[in-house]
Amino acid sequence: MNLFANRKLLIATKHAKERVMAPLLEPALGVQCFTDPAFDTDAFGTFTAEVARAGDPLTTVRQKCLRALEANHCDLGVASEGSFGPHPASPFVRADEEWVLLLDRKHNLEITVREISLNTNFNGQTVASEEALWAFADAALFPSHGLILRRAADDPTGIIKGITTSEQLRRAFQKIYGESGSAYVETDMRALYNPTRMAVIEKATAALVAKAQSCCPQCAMPGFGITAARRGLACGLCGSPTRSVRSYEYACQHCGFAKEELYPHAKTKEDPMYCDFCNP
Template identity: 50%
Template sequence: MEIFKDRKLVIATKHKKESVIAPLLEKNLGVKCFVPDDFDTDVLGTFTGEIERKEGALTTARKKCLLAMEKTNCDLGIASEGSFGPHPTIFIAHADDEFLIFIDKKNNLEIIVRELSLDTNFNAATINSFQNLVDLVKNVGFPEHAVILKITEKEVTYVVKGIQSWELLEESYNKLSANSSQVVAETDMRAMYNPTRMKVIEKAAKKLVEKIKSFCPQCNTPGFGVVKTKPGLLCKWCGSPTNSIKSHLYQCQKCQFELEKMFPNEKKTEDPMYCDNCNP
């Protein structure tokens, strides 16, 4: 893309996210990606609680991106931020909620995508024996996926992160359990220690590339994307509106041109099982 070709793009990360982000952006946009030296994203919050993240994921990603751009004097940047917890609609399942933000100061562009995925090994538990710990880590993909040990959920004075060997796991557990009857074990959700999360970030990066390559039909500005979804797909049986998506509303952030695309999921009616009238 000529608007980005051969421009330097800073990736705001200290957790190796460039491994999945840079190849996609360089191939599709023609940019030259780099990571800033000694850039500590932990100042905006850590997963283990030493530094509390004071703002939401998107605001934090934006701040992270702008800090990296300022530090490197680069007018093109990208950052991601994730959060983990119950899925917003499937409450019994954990979810990885990733935001990716692309900022172009030269052209006054800010392009954002979100990837909400059920594909996560996010887990935490209080354990009272090494065998309990072994059972837990086997279920979260250890040792390919790292784990963290600490004395309590909120006690962060002694935390062992990035554990990816059975030897270190046992050694760390013995040290913590010597001073406490219980130990908290949790998955290390930093991207470089969590291949499952890294795949979700890669998926978000692919979505971002597609959005950047979507141009406004009126002014040709990149990033012409969905700003609102509209429910109301009609039930196949009774014809009543359902909560399923009927259309997507696209908007250009530069000229504000809007376009409504009907039936984005390629179906014009909904199965009665999703109808409150037919299946209350």
């Protein structure tokens, strides 16, 4: 069942995410993607905090998609929402968390995926010399990745964004340094200025496509996917439950059908090195 074929699909973005999303969505779902340049996704929050995000990422991406659909009198859309900071499982490592959501108002259907990646250049620091500025720029993959300058990390005024050339960076630094004696430089995490983030969005979109093509065995509605991971795969030496995944639970949001898939990684026992009893 292809509920999406020959329909228009709105990609809610002002940061060129359609560059990686549309080539995946169109052939797989049979849709015609379009964007609305007038729709301001920054109203739902900015990375530089001029606009604070009102809710959690999933709530925000849902509202973003819904408002974009309403503004365009459309019933099928996709949106994404990114967050940057400590990895949920490893707080000393920076991570990129991307939510991608497909909303089909015609069929009352919502499909979401979450992608967490360690592949990010997310960073920022105060610099008081051009030498320190260029060292940061090199580490941040400038100029292929954009930069932002401001007076201080917590100052939402006078921000200079989208810096992609050496001359722009030099002028911005001289201006801000001349005003305050230092500057705060940070990576521009907006997708069109950050190819590394764009690649994570592309990966998340591919996962969304796969989930949209996965149909419920009971009612054939799309979006049949993993809703929970059950840990407790038995240790191959002592038989104790480990933290490794023993099964995945799948569920249909439409009819409620659910099933459990045992041993999704094609192994029934775990290596003792991952056992808290054998290898504490």
